[in-house]
Amino acid sequence: QAKHTGRGCYSYYQEALEQQTNHKNSIRQALKQAIANDGLTLAYQPQVSANEQLYGAEALVRWHDAELGFVSPAEFIPIAEESGLIHQLGDWVIQKSLSDLMNWQQQGLQIGHLSINVSPWQFALSGFADRLIELVQVKGLQAKHICIELTESSLLTDLKETIAKLNKLRAYGFRVALDDFGTGYSSLAYLRDLPIDILKIDKAFIDELELHQSSPLTESMIAIGQHMSLDVVAEGVESASQVAKLKQLGCDVYQGYYFAKPLPEQQFQVWVSQHKRQQLDMGNDTI
Ligand code: C2E
Ligand code: MG
Ligand code: MG
Ligand code: MG
Numbered sequence: 001q002a003k004h005t006g007r008g009c010y011s012y013y014q015e016a017l018e019q020q021t022n023h024k025n026s027i028r029q030a031l032k033q034a035i036a037n038d039g040l041t042l043a044y045q046p047q048v049s050a051n052e053q054l055y056g057a058e059a060l061v062r063w064h065d066a067e068l069g070f071v072s073p074a075e076f077i078p079i080a081e082e083s084g085l086i087h088q089l090g091d092w093v094i095q096k097s098l099s100d101l102m103n104w105q106q107q108g109l110q111i112g113h114l115s116i117n118v119s120p121w122q123f124a125l126s127g128f129a130d131r132l133i134e135l136v137q138v139k140g141l142q143a144k145h146i147c148i149e150l151t152e153s154s155l156l157t158d159l160k161e162t163i164a165k166l167n168k169l170r171a172y173g174f175r176v177a178l179d180d181f182g183t184g185y186s187s188l189a190y191l192r193d194l195p196i197d198i199l200k201i202d203k204a205f206i207d208e209l210e211l212h213q214s215s216p217l218t219e220s221m222i223a224i225g226q227h228m229s230l231d232v233v234a235e236g237v238e239s240a241s242q243v244a245k246l247k248q249l250g251c252d253v254y255q256g257y258y259f260a261k262p263l264p265e266q267q268f269q270v271w272v273s274q275h276k277r278q279q280l281d282m283g284n285d286t287i
Contacts (some may be wrong), residue, residue, distance in 0.1 A: 028083050030065050031076055035088050039063065042096055043262035046271060047112070047233060047255040052284060054275060055233075055253045056112035056147065059097040060262045061089070081121050090122040094135055100265055101146070102139045109272055113175060115147040120154030129168050143173030147198065150176065152184030155194060166195045177233070182221055191224070199225040203236025206256070209245045222249045 034040055041062045047055040061077075064070050080086040094116060101114045122128055136143055148169065155162045155178070166176055177198035178191075182205050201221050208215040225232035234246050237256030246254060260271055 024079055027068065027071065027076055027079050028085070030068060031063070031071075031080060031085055031089075034063055034065065035085060035092060039065070040089070040092060040096075041264065042093065042100065043264055044100075044268040045255055045262040046260045046268070046275070047115070047253050048259050049253055050247055050251075052282075053279060054110075054112050054272060055231075056115055057268065057272075058115040058149070058255065058262075059093060059100075059117070061093055061117075062262075062264075077119065081119055084121075086119045086121050087125070090119055091131070093117070094132065098135055098139045098141060098146075102141060104269065104272075105141075107269075109269060111272055113145050113147050115149050115177060117149045117179065118154070120151065120157075123150060123154045123165070124157070129165055129172075132169070132174070133172055143169075144175070147175040147177050149179040149200065151179045152181075152186045152190075156184075156186055156190060159190065159193065163193060163195060170195055170197070180235075182217070188224070191228070196230065198231045198233055199228075200233045200235050200255075201225075201251075203256075206234050206236050206238075206242060206246075209242050210239065219249055222246075222251050226250055 041064075043060045043062050044057040045060060046057050049055045061073050062070075063073070063076060077086070077089075080089050097114055097116055101111070104111055118128075125131075132148070133143070136146065155166075170176060175197040176195070177200050178194070178196050179200045180202045181199050183202045199221070201218065205215070205218040205221060208218050222232050231253060232251045233253040233255055234242075234251050235255055237243060237246070237254040237258045239258055242256075243254055243258065263271055
């Protein structure tokens, strides 16, 4: 149809838009099914401390669809957020990751703390904190082993309310991480006011460490975290030289392909067991 309009540019643009909308719609439909039919899985990515000990692990949602193949969360999370599916999805992620944590603990596998990504939409719900607390209680877990990861965008809509919510969660024992730090538009004044425990420096700033002679922004971000007595986690660490640089700058914790990719639950357990055995062999027996 569009081809007959004679306005090539516009119709091409319109067609591309339509295709995009169709693609989004099919993702939304399929995602809805996946959530209802237990079609999602979780991967876990280890976080390693400067002394090589396991600091924790981040739960990352995974989705393989029969027709669409593997779809990246970077693609389907925004669609879930637009369509409201994020609430069911987010609740599933919390339930599943807490169940896994409970199983690991019952097997004597200590993973440090479990980090869970929470969407701004989930966090904005008034019942969020109570729901999280309820699930933690049902599983017989301690909040101190659980960290929620929030991005700046979830924290800045209503700063007063955000602070109250974070205080409630932290009073209960949860840890709070500011994810993708440096990529948002917030001012440093917010950072001062937010009751958080962990600063996650976005991969873009870790990449800087090798691209340039000096990386003043990355260095400053790490220093800010240190001065505020926050744990500083580097995201997307891919090389030994990045680790060396980060260590030198005083960054405490590393997460990235250099140590391990996000792993399916079984493989994650194997990785953790092997890592702990290596630590024991090396005399790092304070596990
Ligand atoms: P994020 O929370 O910042 O997660 C880190 C992302 O970096 C993950 O991508 C991880 O696989 C990737 N990554 C880790 N190390 C490396 C590395 O060394 N190199 C490279 N190139 N990438 C690395 P992933 O799993 O595709 O997730 C993308 C984003 O989707 C996450 O970013 C998060 O914002 C969102 N997401 C993932 N799972 C969930 C979830 O359960 N709930 C919510 N609300 N969002 C989620
Ligand atoms: Mg995260
Ligand atoms: Mg991140
Ligand atoms: Mg990120």
